[in-house]
Amino acid sequence: MRRAVTTFFIFSLPLLIYLGNTEYGYTKAVFALFVISSLIVLWALELELEMALKGKGRYRLNLTPLFLPGVALLLAGALSMVNATSLGTALQSLGLLFYFFAFYLFIANTVRQEWELQLLLGVILASAFFASIYGILQYFGVLPGAPGVPRGPGAIISSMGNKNYLGGFLVYLVLPGLILPLRLRSRVLRGLSLVALATIIYTLTLIKSDGVWLALTVSGAFLIGGFLYFKLYRALRLERGWVAIGGGGLLLLTLVLASMLPPAVTGTGSMDSPGVPIPMDGDREGEDPHLKAEVEGPLPLWAQASFSGGPLERILERIRDRTRLWDWWVGWEMLKDHPLLGI
Secondary structure: OHHHHHHHHHHHOOOOOOOOOOOHHHHHHHHHHHHHHHHHHHHHHHHHHHHHHHOOOOOOOOOOOOHHHHHHHHHHHHHOOOOOOOHHHHHHHHHHHHHHHHHHHHHHHHOOOHHHHHHHHHHHHHHHHHHHHHHHHHHOOOOOOOOOOOOOHHHOOOOOOOHHHHHHHHHHHHHHHOHHHHHOOOHHHHHHHHHHHHHHHHHHHHHOOHHHHHHHHHHHHHHHHHHHHOOOHHHHHHHHHHHHHHHHHHHHHHHHHHHOOOOOOOOOOOOOOOOOOOOOOOOOOOOOHHHHHHHHOOOOHHHOOOOOOOHHHHHHHHHOOOHHHHHHHHHHHHHHHOOOOOO
16 A cells, blocks of 8 residues: 555656646645655554564664765755744745655665666656646647746646746656666567657757756766766666667657747747737736836846857846846855855
8 A cells, every 4th residue: 555655646746736726836735745644654554563573673764875965955954944034934845845855765765676666767757748748738728827828938837837847847857767768678668768758858848948958968967977987888788779779769759849849939929929928927917017126126237247249148148137147146145145054
């Protein structure tokens, strides 16, 4: 039962969304707290029964090498409450962090066989595939997406509530998902995993987020470095035929899907009516433009600098007057005021 609940949870959490509450993550958080609590209880009962049958008085918990970094992350979350503007929000975030850390320990101590790992990885890859399909249909306007945006990248919320959240979730699975085509014995399952990966990559092209490609590039560089350092490429020689076929098939399928990509949709119009503005952040009905100007204020001096047409200027022009620029500025000011902890 514990394994079935775990599989169901990993598959359903990414796909869970309640459109009646625009704080889409709230529903996922409540669901996660309930299911993780249930899994911990089931695990405790299972251990109690196992120790009673074997006559053992204690159970040795496998902490894994990531235990101490996880504890450090929890401590950092606790420190963030020192000057928190909203103590309730900080406690809620810390509670979720603690619960997912407990779920990590649960997985590390209950998944013992390779087939179990393949099962869970396949389940979450399948979940990502369906989330990708949902986002693709929103992009083309087949299903409703973000309120006020009929189609295009801005319409993509999938089951995450935000295209960037979806992109982050999908990009996490691209490289781990390659394990399945390499390790699964069934050719059918290998093929299905490649289709899922190609669909995920295609969805990433629709999202149009620089961050996901940066993350994929950096993680790919680390993966290649690890392969070379630990000489893991020797193990792949046994599978080089499938690696070549699978990698080529994945690339071909992704290119075919990408070739179907329509022209980019900007924030000033839709694919059906280019002259009709699509409401964007700050342009929604009822928002006070004076309040927006008061909150944003003038750009910091470093953001107003000109780089004489170089690559830095082009990057700056892409992010000028956007929220991310202000996030970077706030982070820089925090670093200057509190360089050790940021608070």
